[in-house]
Amino acid sequence: MSLLNIDRVTKRFGGLIAVDNFSARIDEGTITGLIGPNGAGKTTVFNLLTGIYPVDEGDIFLGNQAITNQAPHRIATAGVARTFQNIRLFKELSVLDNVRIGAHSRGRAGIFGAIFRNRAARREEATIHAKAIQLLQEAGLAEYSSELAGNLSYGLQRKLEIVRALAGEPRLLILDEPAAGMNPRETEELMAFVRRLHDRGLTILLIEHDMKLVMSLCQRVIVMDHGQKIAEGPPEEIRTNRAVVEAYLGKGA
Ligand SMILES: Nc1ncnc2c1ncn2[C@@H]1O[C@H](COP(=O)(O)OP(=O)(O)OP(=O)(O)O)[C@@H](O)[C@H]1O
Ligand SMILES: [Mg+2]
Incomplete structure (x- = not known):
């Protein structure tokens, strides 16, 4: 198929x-x-x-x-999720936040949920957080979760980009x-x-x-x-x- x-x-x-x-x-x-x-x-x-x-x-x-x-x-x-020929990470954000942003590409609570922080949005946020942690663990990047993405070595930044893409499932x-x-x-x-x-x-x-x-x-x-x-x-x-x-x-x- x-x-x-x-x-x-x-x-x-x-x-x-x-x-x-x-x-x-x-x-x-x-x-x-x-x-x-x-x-x-x-x-x-x-x-x-x-x-x-x-x-x-x-x-x-x-x-x-x-x-x-x-x-x-x-x-x-x-x-469909992708990485780019040149690294495109949010270098001033943490490794974890970069992955969370990737997960939001498929979020459902939407912009109103994000602004008013209603219950559905909070629940979704918690799910996204847990999923991001799990993906980072699987990729062997969990120990860098709170590092700024820009501080990672080149190889790890490329890997983080893939993890971010995976967060969108x-x-x-x-x-x-x-x-x-x-x-x-x-x-x-x-x-x-x-x-x-x-x-x-x-x-x-x-x-x-x-x-x-x-x-x-x-x-x-x-x-x-x-x-x-x-x-x-x-x-x-x-x-x-x-x-x-x-x-x-x-x-x-
Ligand atoms: N936005 C654009 N405007 C004008 N020409 C473009 C644009 N994007 C790509 N091209 C041209 O299209 C052709 C194909 O480019 P592309 O970037 O797809 O090649 P590539 O196979 O990815 O090459 P590389 O291995 O160097 O990355 C090239 O001649 C390139 O200059
Ligand atoms: Mg190319």
Whole structure:
């Protein structure tokens, strides 16, 4: 069963076709890698998936629900959560508060509840607090709960971003270069963490330039170049795919 269905999506920026008639299906419970050279259109696909940019053509479905061109908060509520290529945490807030903010993307009490602090809102707040603590424990970040997010090491900040995304209880987690800038030990830890999420049944789509990570973590790999999908398959096939090698190294390689 595919959880995400991207159907012939195109995105133009002026004369540039950043995403060109791109289609992909992501099966429930899998880890899929989206790879390709710089400027291939990978992040733009994520921005279309999460409603940051409208698509020019095509459709996107989560399960059987069309999420094409919905507002970002609606797509988050539908069950898509992401991290960004550059860390986006509230660095002046505590680790715990960063996770609580993530949980609010799916809160129900709404803005009036938050202002008037009615009973439903207080109950929801308590639930969110407990859930945030539990997520931090599972991620091995509980000891940093009251630290300012900006004081964490780079690797831990990237992990915290994932935890914040998880607080929204997504069906699909999308990670834009989660290992970028990490040292080998941080990368190993990140991989173990992502594997645990997968073991619990979460569907994960990730962009990554670290091929060792992609090859050992992903069951399927989709390759983009110049906005188009140029290959798709299991990692061992992608590794030796001629079009892929050419896209990275140039023709004649
Ligand atoms: N908001 C924007 N306005 C204009 N052009 C954009 C915009 N966002 C992306 N682009 C262009 O679209 C193309 C695809 O960019 P994108 O960021 O999706 O690439 P990418 O595959 O994520 O690359 P990288 O691996 O370097 O992160 C690039 O040529 C980029 O300059
Ligand atoms: Mg990118």
